[in-house]
Amino acid sequence: xxxxxxxxxxxxxxxxxxxxxxxxxxxxxxxDTGLIREADKVIFPGVGHAAAAxxxxxxxxxxxxxxxxKQPVLGICLGLQLLCRHSxxxxxxxxxxxxxxxxxxxxxxxxxxxxGWNNIFGYASPLFDTVKENGFVYxxxxxxxxxxxxxxxxxxxxxxxSAALQKDNFYAVQFHPEKSGSIGExxxxxxxxxx
Amino acid sequence: xxxxxxxxxxxxxxxRTVKGINFEQIRDAGxxxxxxxxxxxxxADELVFLDITATVEKRKALVELVKKIASAINIPFxxxxxxxxxxxxxxxxxxxxxxxxxxxxxxxxxxxxxxxSDAFGSQCIVLAIDTKxxxxxxxxxxxNGGRVKTSTRAIDWAIRAAxxxxxxxxxxxxxxxxxxxxxxxxxxxELSERLSIPVIASGGAGTMKDFEQVFSKGKADAAxxxxxxxxxxxxxxxLKKYLDIHHIPVRS
Numbered sequence: 001x002x003x004x005x006x007x008x009x010x011x012x013x014x015x016x017x018x019x020x021x022x023x024x025x026x027x028x029x030x031x032d033t034g035l036i037r038e039a040d041k042v043i044f045p046g047v048g049h050a051a052a053a054x055x056x057x058x059x060x061x062x063x064x065x066x067x068x069x070k071q072p073v074l075g076i077c078l079g080l081q082l083l084c085r086h087s088x089x090x091x092x093x094x095x096x097x098x099x100x101x102x103x104x105x106x107x108x109x110x111x112x113x114x115x116g117w118n119n120i121f122g123y124a125s126p127l128f129d130t131v132k133e134n135g136f137v138y139x140x141x142x143x144x145x146x147x148x149x150x151x152x153x154x155x156x157x158x159x160x161x162s163a164a165l166q167k168d169n170f171y172a173v174q175f176h177p178e179k180s181g182s183i184g185e186x187x188x189x190x191x192x193x194x195x
Numbered sequence: 196x197x198x199x200x201x202x203x204x205x206x207x208x209x210x211r212t213v214k215g216i217n218f219e220q221i222r223d224a225g226x227x228x229x230x231x232x233x234x235x236x237x238x239a240d241e242l243v244f245l246d247i248t249a250t251v252e253k254r255k256a257l258v259e260l261v262k263k264i265a266s267a268i269n270i271p272f273x274x275x276x277x278x279x280x281x282x283x284x285x286x287x288x289x290x291x292x293x294x295x296x297x298x299x300x301x302x303x304x305x306x307x308x309x310x311x312s313d314a315f316g317s318q319c320i321v322l323a324i325d326t327k328x329x330x331x332x333x334x335x336x337x338x339n340g341g342r343v344k345t346s347t348r349a350i351d352w353a354i355r356a357a358x359x360x361x362x363x364x365x366x367x368x369x370x371x372x373x374x375x376x377x378x379x380x381x382x383x384x385e386l387s388e389r390l391s392i393p394v395i396a397s398g399g400a401g402t403m404k405d406f407e408q409v410f411s412k413g414k415a416d417a418a419x420x421x422x423x424x425x426x427x428x429x430x431x432x433x434l435k436k437y438l439d440i441h442h443i444p445v446r447s
Contacts (some may be wrong), residue, residue: 022269047318117240172251178269181270
């Protein structure tokens, strides 16, 4: 199985590749549009600033490639946010796979970023097959995707937000499965098992 | 609900863990990788590795160690000790560290915090503050592992660092560190209430109740400890059960 991890200089991709390796799967980091199109599965990770990341994707013409992919794609953290319609972070248009907006957490008494382990619930995707309800996952983020019809798992931090989104072959999680212990491994394994 | 975090801290010298740790479950207690795997399996929410060698030639060894840790564990970890430049941080993050902690170098050059958060994001920059309560009742910042006193109050430095882009504060009370008499609840609560970023409390953990207090009264977002875990005085699964019974949200 060829697993491409999209390289657009965004954050700690090594953790994702290490997690795949622990599951016995080798992946490769690439910004080559041909290699990405040919891969069996594509992971779109990222930590960083939404507007800056969108600019990098456009500079490498990766924006057009990503939206045209037909194989299973997994967005992680910033990857999820960039697959949405719009982000308040730098007020940027995003890739528009998911019909929802990304906003900053702004509630009295709420610490931003959210850092730590929070629970996910309301599963509606094969990504969460065999994952127990209210499983704990590791989150680090200041922005969140609003709940919408494509939300397939929810987390609450002051308000409910999309912990995961899915539309057709596009899957995305706001938390870091690569850092979420055995539950994270289960979710990655479920993604790898998709056909 | 967002959980309170329990964070064991491992001191590293020349690539080995320093304190005399003895667990039956692991073969080599001096091996940071094996200990990291052990703590992660026990339910630690994060780990902190503090490199107390931190000389130039040893830094390469640290990078190699970070690579090994990153490939072995599936929870987040922070690396600190002698970090003073964007290049240091880049090496550690590229090797798989999730966060780095900066201390003295950031105090002496506060723009380092902004440089680091601009380059890598606030979420991976932990500002460590060593603080001591003086006779005038104020908590002051100490540098160089607690050897150098400053005239700056911890609260002022923490607020400034948060504005510059620090993502979390790791607050160690020198008055409490090593006493096992409990965390410094007053300064921890003051920081946590005044700051909009998470505060990790450190120094003074002796009993499970100390952890309960630092979360309920100290308003800490996370608690860090070393010897109570290393010397098996407190086991993480029991600690989490205790906290759960006392209505502190923890990851089970």
